[in-house]
Amino acid sequence: xxxxxxxxxxxxxxxxxxxxxxxxxxxxxxxxxxxxxxxxxxxxxxxxxxxxxxxxxxxxxxxxxxxxxxxxxxxxxxxxxxxxxxxxxxxxxxxxxxxxxxxxxxxxxxxxxxxxxxxxxxxxxxxxxxxxxxxxxxxxxxxxxxxxxxxxxxxxxxxxxxxxxxxxxxxxxxxxxxxxxxxxxxxxxxxxxxxxxxxxxxxxxxxxxxxxxxxxxxxxxxxxxxxxxxxxxxxxxxxxxxxxxxxxxxxxxxxxxxxxxxxxxxxxxxxxxxxxxxxxxxxxxxxxxxxxxxxxxxxxxxxxxxxxxxxxxxxxxxxxxxxxxxxxxxxxxxxxxxxxxxxxxxxxxxxxxxxxxxxxxxxxxxxxxxxxxxxxxxxxxxxxxxxxxxxxxxxxxxxxxxxxxxxxxxxxxxxxxxxxxxxxxxxxxxxxxxxxxxxxxxxxxxxxxxxxxxxxxxxxxxxxxxxxxxxxxxxxxxxxxxxxxxxxxxxxxxxxxxxxxxxxxxxxxxxxxxxxxxxxxxxxxxxxxxxxxxxxxxxxxxxxxxxxxxxxxxxxxxxxxxxxxxxxxxxxxxxxxxxxxxxxxxxxxxxxxxxxxxxxxxxxxxxxxxxxxxxxxxxxxxxxxxxxxxxxxxxxxxxxxxxxxxxxxxxxxxxxxxxxxxxxxxxxxxxxxxxxxxxxxxxxxxxxxxxxxxxxxxxxxxxxxxxxxxxxxxxxxxxxxxxxxxxxxxxxxxxxxxxxxxxxxxxxxxxxxxxxxxxxxxxxxxxxxxxxxxxxxxxxxx
Numbered sequence: 001x002x003x004x005x006x007x008x009x010x011x012x013x014x015x016x017x018x019x020x021x022x023x024x025x026x027x028x029x030x031x032x033x034x035x036x037x038x039x040x041x042x043x044x045x046x047x048x049x050x051x052x053x054x055x056x057x058x059x060x061x062x063x064x065x066x067x068x069x070x071x072x073x074x075x076x077x078x079x080x081x082x083x084x085x086x087x088x089x090x091x092x093x094x095x096x097x098x099x100x101x102x103x104x105x106x107x108x109x110x111x112x113x114x115x116x117x118x119x120x121x122x123x124x125x126x127x128x129x130x131x132x133x134x135x136x137x138x139x140x141x142x143x144x145x146x147x148x149x150x151x152x153x154x155x156x157x158x159x160x161x162x163x164x165x166x167x168x169x170x171x172x173x174x175x176x177x178x179x180x181x182x183x184x185x186x187x188x189x190x191x192x193x194x195x196x197x198x199x200x201x202x203x204x205x206x207x208x209x210x211x212x213x214x215x216x217x218x219x220x221x222x223x224x225x226x227x228x229x230x231x232x233x234x235x236x237x238x239x240x241x242x243x244x245x246x247x248x249x250x251x252x253x254x255x256x257x258x259x260x261x262x263x264x265x266x267x268x269x270x271x272x273x274x275x276x277x278x279x280x281x282x283x284x285x286x287x288x289x290x291x292x293x294x295x296x297x298x299x300x301x302x303x304x305x306x307x308x309x310x311x312x313x314x315x316x317x318x319x320x321x322x323x324x325x326x327x328x329x330x331x332x333x334x335x336x337x338x339x340x341x342x343x344x345x346x347x348x349x350x351x352x353x354x355x356x357x358x359x360x361x362x363x364x365x366x367x368x369x370x371x372x373x374x375x376x377x378x379x380x381x382x383x384x385x386x387x388x389x390x391x392x393x394x395x396x397x398x399x400x401x402x403x404x405x406x407x408x409x410x411x412x413x414x415x416x417x418x419x420x421x422x423x424x425x426x427x428x429x430x431x432x433x434x435x436x437x438x439x440x441x442x443x444x445x446x447x448x449x450x451x452x453x454x455x456x457x458x459x460x461x462x463x464x465x466x467x468x469x470x471x472x473x474x475x476x477x478x479x480x481x482x483x484x485x486x487x488x489x490x491x492x493x494x495x496x497x498x499x500x501x502x503x504x505x506x507x508x509x510x511x512x513x514x515x516x517x518x519x520x521x522x523x524x525x526x527x528x529x530x531x532x533x534x535x536x537x538x539x540x541x542x543x544x545x546x547x548x549x550x551x552x553x554x555x556x557x558x559x560x561x562x563x564x565x566x567x568x569x570x571x572x573x574x575x576x577x578x579x580x581x582x583x584x585x586x587x588x589x590x591x592x593x594x595x596x597x598x599x600x601x602x603x604x605x606x607x608x609x610x611x612x613x614x615x616x617x618x619x620x621x622x623x624x625x626x627x628x629x630x631x632x633x634x635x636x637x638x639x640x641x642x643x644x645x646x647x648x649x650x651x652x653x654x655x656x657x658x659x660x661x662x663x664x665x666x667x668x669x670x671x672x673x674x675x676x677x678x679x680x681x682x683x684x685x686x687x688x689x690x691x692x693x694x695x696x697x698x699x700x701x702x703x704x705x706x707x708x709x710x711x712x713x714x715x716x717x718x719x720x721x722x723x724x725x726x727x728x729x730x731x732x733x734x735x736x737x738x739x740x741x742x743x744x745x746x747x748x749x750x751x752x753x754x755x756x757x758x759x760x761x762x763x764x765x766x767x768x769x770x771x772x773x774x775x776x777x778x779x780x781x782x
Contacts, residue, residue, distance in 0.1 A: 004159040005171055006236040007178035008065045011072055012036055013114060013156055014097045016149055020117050020141050021083070023093050028079040032090075035075045039065060040152050056259050059246055063265045066239050069178055088189070095186050098179050099193075102200040104172050111160040114153050118143050173221060235269045237277075243269070244279045248286060253446055255484040256519045257290045278307035285323075292523030294331045301327065318347040318356045322363075329367065330524065334374045337367070358397055358406050365390045365413065370567055372606075391417065404442045409450070411435035416454055419461060422608040422645030428458065448479045449487025456494055461609060463648030465686035469498055485519040493532045502688050503737035505540045509533065531557060531569055538576055542583065545740040550580050571610055578617065583741065587625055594618050612642050612650040619657045628664040635661060649690075652682040656694045659701065668704035675701060692733035692742065699726035699749065717757070724753050743773050 015036060018024055024032050038061065065071045077091040085092075101110050119142040120128070125135065136142065143150035163171065176198050187193045243266055247258055258266070270280060285300035305320040325340035341360055348357035368375035391414050398407035415431035418424065432454060439447055452475045459468035472495040480488050492515060496508035512533050520526045534553050541550040557573050574597055581590035598614050600606075615638035619631035639654035641647075655678045659671040675698040682691055706719035731746035751766035 003162070004236055004238040005156060005163070006066060006239060007069075007171075007175040008039075008239075009156060009236075010101075010110070010175055011065075011069065011094075011098065011178075012039060013110075013153065014094060015072070015076075016143075016153065017097065017117060018090070018093060020143070022141065023081050023083050024090065025079055025082040028076075028090060031075060031079075037148065040148050056250065056262055059243060059250075059262050059266075062239065062243060062246075063262065063269065066235055066269065067265070069182060073182075092186075092189055095179075095182050096190075098182075099186055099190075099197070101175070102197065104169065104201075106200065107168070107172055107175070111157055114157050117153055118145055118150055121145070176221070240269060241277055241279065244277060244283055248279070248283055251283075251286045251290065253484065254519075255290070255486055255522060255525070257287055257521045259518050263287075278304060281307060289327055289330070290522040290524075292527075294327075297327060318344050318351060318353055318360075321347060322356060322360060325360075326363070334367075334371055338364075338374065341367075354397070354401055355403065358394060358401075358403060361390060362394055362406060362409060362413075365394070369417075404438055405444060405447065408435045408438040408444065408447055411438070412450055412454055416457075419454075419458065420607040420609075422641070422647075425458075425462070425646050432458070445479070445482035446484065449475065449483035449491070452479065453487060453490060453494075456491065460649065461647055463652075463681070463685040465498070465684065469495065472498075485516075485522060485525050488519070489515065489525050489528060493528070496532070496536065498686075500536045500539055501737070502686065503543075505536060505738075508536050512536075528566060528569070531560075531566075535569065535572055535576065538573075540738070542576060542580055543737055543739040545583070547580060547583060550576075554580060575613070575617070582621070582624065587621060591618070591621050591625075594621065608641065608645050609647055609650060612638050612645070612647060612654070615641070616650065616653050616657055619654075619661075623657070623660055623664075628661045631657065632661045648681065649685045649687060652678045652685065653690050653693065656682075656690070656697050660697045663697065663701045663704055666704065668701045668708070671701040672698065672705065688733050688737050689739070692730045692737075692739075695726045695730035695733065696742075696746065696749075699723045699730060702726060703753065720753055720757055724750060727753065740773060744770055747773060 015032065019029070019032060019036075038058070061071070072094060073091055076094050077089055079090040081088050081090045081093040083093075101107055128135070143153060145151070145154060160168075180198070183193075183198070247262075247266070251257065281300050281304035285297050285304055288297035288300055301320070301323055305316065321340050321344040325337045325344060328334075328340060329337035341364055344360045345357060345364075348354075348360060364375075391410050394406060395410040395414070398404075398410055411431045412435050415428040415435070418428045418431070432451065436451055438444070439451060452471055456468050456471050456475075459465070459471060472491050475483075475491050476488070476495070492511060496511045499505075499508035499511065512529060515529065520529055534557055538550055538553040538557070541547070541553065554573070554577055558577070574593070578590045578593055581587070581593070594614055594617055598611065598618070601611050601614065615634050619628075619635040619638065622628055622631035622634075635654055635657040639651060639658060642651035642654055655674050659674040662668075662671040662674070675694055679691070679694050679698065682694055685691075700723075702719045702723035706716050706723060709716035709719060727746050727749050731743060731750070734742040734746060747766055747770040751763045751770065754760075754763035754766060
């Protein structure tokens with residue numbers, strides 16, 4: 001097997017020659033040049049596409065061109081040749097050039113004559129002038145030596161001269177097999193074509209050797225003439241290495257696995273290769289890691305570094321440790337991962353590898369944010385300092401060394417940390433803008449996903465739901481093709497969560513179902529996808545009062561929380577678990593769970609928004625227990641923290657909880673004032689359950705005011721009308737999210753209001769509607 005040359009590259013050289021000789025018609029020049037260029041250049045724009053499935057097209061095209069000549073036929077057969085026999089296709093002209101290479105000597109001549117395609121150097125022009133050889137005219141097309149085509153031709157010549165005779169013979173046999181599928185077509189178009197025309201030596205010797213010609217051919221070509229099934233594919237080491245590098249780059253860049261079709265084709269090429277590059281073990285490690293096969297990935301990782309590291313050479317040791325730490329963290333071995341990454345830091349410092357050192361420190365910071373309980377002891381020993389100190393160090397070092405990716409990542413982390421701690425929103429926006437400037441200036445498309453994810457979270461925290469949804473849509477339409485599967489999946493889940501909060505469960509599930517199937521072959525994204533899909537179904541079952549189905553889903557989601565549950569999903573599942581306990585009437589268990597979550601969040605110094613959410617939930621639990629006044633301090637504290645941290649989506653329900661407590665104390669007018677102030681702003685947040693709850697509180701407060709008015713007075717009727725309107729709006733919002741219990745509660749309140757106002761007909765109608773909702777809920781549960 002040759003290092004670089006293979007039959008496909010001979011075909012590309014022949015096609016370049018047709019272009020130089022003006023055989024390619026004007027109408028086909030762009031298509032032909034694009035075809036050649038796509039197999040010579042590795043530019044990213046050649047692989048970028050709006051469709052994630054087409055990211056692997058380049059690898060498919062490379063494999064297809066190596067194993068079959070059919071790709072040349074697809075490009076050339078629709079066009080007519082501009083010179084030669086009139087009416088013949090460009091495909092025939094291409095085959096005619098290939099079949100004229102009819103001996104090993106002709107193959108040498110073919111490569112030797114490639115110099116005529118190149119523009120001559122100054123020395124060659126001077127020598128031609130001394131010999132009287134005229135300079136080529138301006139109409140002659142010649143390749144510049146430093147152009148992509150010229151560099152390819154020159155390298156092919158150089159690599160061919162380096163081949164041993166055995167390798168040249170093998171290349172000649174591979175070339176015969178490669179073009180043999182076109183023999184039937186070429187025989188129809190060329191009357192002089194004969195059975196042994198593939199080798200001019202055999203054809204001329206047939207008259208002298210007679211029947212012994214078959215024996216000579218058998219000795220020269222072996223099993224090839226008998227279509228030996230054990231014959232190998234015409235692949236070069238360069239093809240194997242390029243495909244390996246491409247697949248590794250795609251897996252590391254986008255986080256996906258190799259499509260099965262390409263994987264099978266590549267394994268065929270690798271099995272037919274005499275040499276197996278050590279990089280193939282790293283590819284196998286990545287694929288096993290993405291597939292969730294811990295033992296196999298661990299084995300291939302060790303095998304790769306065993307092959308690549310020389311004896312007593314520690315120059316790559318830190319990268320082996322870094323890969324090992326990332327692998328162990330993904331499979332839940334957190335203490336081992338921390339130990340391996342700390343050793344990475346020490347080794348990188350020893351080898352003065354700043355790139356590896358900064359990456360390891362950045363990884364430790366993010367790991368500490370995701371798993372504070374694991375790194376608590378590490379931070380207490382002050383080995384790496386606090387989070388802010390680590391970020392400041394990383395940002396400074398990245399700026400000094402020109403590590404733009406790390407610099408942008410550190411700025412985004414600072415913005416995210418500031419928001420989580422309830423610090424200045426303006427400072428967080430400043431960090432995001434500076435990070436965005438770096439991404440735009442350096443064209444770092446793969447990091448846009450992380451940038452946009454933080455922006456989405458920022459708009460959510462500020463209560464501007466419309467901008468959050470718009471940012472999701474912009475990312476999915478414009479930036480998905482440049483982002484890895486984790487960013488795409490999380491933004492898609494964020495968008496589906498917004499739809500689910502509005503009661504559009506089927507649309508939310510459909511959005512998840514439309515994700516790329518091949519991308520979901522990766523273990524961690526597929527687990528995240530399945531769990532988030534389960535969360536949407538769980539929310540739907542809870543609202544529809546299908547508590548048996550909800551508890552079954554909960555048991556499945558909670559059983560893996562200690563293994564591989566993402567922190568953001570953990571909080572959502574716990575919140576839904578509390579809601580399920582409330583609907584079952586197990587308020588003591590729900591209250592104990594809330595208390596435990598508050599204590600854990602306080603110890604781990606988690607996001608301040610989560611703490612506010614739990615305080616509001618605690619106040620609402622006390623209200624449901626019939627002791628709302630005990631939650632007054634908690635609700636005021638939640639409102640105070642939400643106000644200082646600029647968290648409108650949590651400020652409005654906290655104010656609503658305070659209004660509900662005021663209503664229970666008989667202070668109806670202040671409660672109405674508070675609710676009228678926050679309701680218009682809460683509508684901007686587009687959290688349907690919160691809006692419905694606030695309208696329900698408003699209806700209760702208005703009914704309380706109506707109770708203070710004289711019987712049959714206009715004021716009493718006015719407040720009862722306002723209460724009915726508020727309850728109606730609350731019912732409509734609960735209906736949009738299909739919350740059966742709350743619909744029944746609102747319908748019962750409407751019936752009570754009509755009963756008090758003396759309209760028994762409407763009261764009976766609302767009571768009948770209440771029973772109908774109950775029956776429909778029971779039917780759906782069955």
